Amino acid sequence: MTEADEHMDFDLEIEPEDEGEEALETDLGDPCLVVDDLHVVYRVIGGRARKEAEKKGSEVREIKVKEPFFKRLLQSGRQHVGAVSEVHAVRGVSFTVRHGESVGIVGVNGSGKSTMLRAIAGLMPPKHGSVHVSGEPSLLGVNAALMPQLSGERNIMIGGLALGLTPKEVDEKFDEVVEFAGIGDFVYLPMKTYSSGMGARLRFAISSAASPDILMIDEALATGDAAFKERSKSRIEEVRANAGTVFLVSHSISTIEAMCTRVLWMHQGQLVMDGPVHEVADAYKKFVRAQRPGGMTPARRRAIQRKRAAEAKAAEAEAKKAEAEQKKAAEARA
Numbered sequence: 417m418t419e420a421d422e423h424m425d426f427d428l429e430i431e432p433e434d435e436g437e438e439a440l441e442t443d444l445g446d447p448c449l450v451v452d453d454l455h456v457v458y459r460v461i462g463g464r465a466r467k468e469a470e471k472k473g474s475e476v477r478e479i480k481v482k483e484p485f486f487k488r489l490l491q492s493g494r495q496h497v498g499a500v501s502e503v504h505a506v507r508g509v510s511f512t513v514r515h516g517e518s519v520g521i522v523g524v525n526g527s528g529k530s531t532m533l534r535a536i537a538g539l540m541p542p543k544h545g546s547v548h549v550s551g552e553p554s555l556l557g558v559n560a561a562l563m564p565q566l567s568g569e570r571n572i573m574i575g576g577l578a579l580g581l582t583p584k585e586v587d588e589k590f591d592e593v594v595e596f597a598g599i600g601d602f603v604y605l606p607m608k609t610y611s612s613g614m615g616a617r618l619r620f621a622i623s624s625a626a627s628p629d630i631l632m633i634d635e636a637l638a639t640g641d642a643a644f645k646e647r648s649k650s651r652i653e654e655v656r657a658n659a660g661t662v663f664l665v666s667h668s669i670s671t672i673e674a675m676c677t678r679v680l681w682m683h684q685g686q687l688v689m690d691g692p693v694h695e696v697a698d699a700y701k702k703f704v705r706a707q708r709p710g711g712m713t714p715a716r717r718r719a720i721q722r723k724r725a726a727e728a729k730a731a732e733a734e735a736k737k738a739e740a741e742q743k744k745a746a747e748a749r750a
């Protein structure tokens with residue numbers, strides 16, 4: 417085990433309601449995404465960001481930044497902010513995906529899953545290699561467009577327009593989106609008053625409303641109840657049936673097994689396994705268990721319990737606040 421491995425977070429979750437569920441096999445079409453020797457690099461300034469990335473096992477190196485003379489002149493006298501380092505978050509990943517595939521991405525925290533999705537969506541430029549996409553990736557585009565200070569109602573319109581729907585089409589889909597997200601009258605309140613689960617569900621509902629060619633889901637499903645998961649699963653099947661492709665990043669291995677036909681396993685920025693869902697999921701589960709023989713250390717278990725308790729408390733407070741706001745909004749409308 418390397419030093420980085422010892423620090424890793426192993427959020428391997430099993431959702432009882434997903435166990436035994438399987439994604440439907442569909443006929444696969446032509447390739448719709450080719451990722452070829454993809455490298456993605458972040459530039460970070462200062463020691464803290466560097467340490468954080470090193471702890472997660474990413475390849476980090478300090479670089480000398482050569483500023484042009486005039487820039488140095490303009491910056492003279494400014495506070496020194498620390499050394500510049502490069503975090504090599506995705507390192508030489510290649511794979512091809514076909515229309516109709518549902519691809520899960522697994523890996524411990526910091527293994528590069530989200531960075532890779534962002535690169536596929538065109539939000540992170542590759543340092544080296546290329547991404548060829550036929551079709552329009554959704555979700556991340558919607559994430560970028562939404563505004564927390566505006567109501568869910570306004571955001572549904574903005575997100576819908578960002579996906580290429582007309583205002584009339586967004587109007588027609590409005591009720592369906594609200595119902596799918598399960599947010600009720602909260603839709604008339606600013607999104608910043610939502611709990612993180614409500615926000616994630618609304619983003620997922622908007623992003624999947626336009627039958628996207630490539631639907632990307634980064635943990636959104638983990639935030640819903642069983643009924644929301646069921647709705648999400650049928651939405652994923654719908655996208656695949658229309659020859660679309662689904663990417664799902666989740667720490668819940670049972671959700672991946674229930675919703676995907678193929679899995680990519682990433683570790684320290686590299687693709688270590690790519691294959692049929694059960695083959696990769698079994699290998700990944702074995703790896704995670706091998707990293708913590710005899711289960712978690714008591715300290716780690718206590719740390720997780722403390723974190724969960726704090727999160728539950730914060731969520732409860734947030735829900736109470738949102739409920740009060742909702743009441744206020746309902747009174748104002750009456």
Ligand SMILES: Nc1ncnc2c1ncn2[C@@H]1O[C@H](COP(=O)(O)OP(=O)(O)OP(=O)(O)O)[C@@H](O)[C@H]1O
Nearest residue numbers: 458469472474503505524525526527528529530531
């Ligand atoms: N904006 C950023 N600036 C600098 N480094 C980053 C940034 N985002 C991610 N990283 C680093 O890149 C590496 C990969 O992170 P990424 O978030 O892609 O992993 P992940 O597998 O999605 O993790 P998680 O499961 O925790 O969401 C990590 O070392 C992380 O610290």
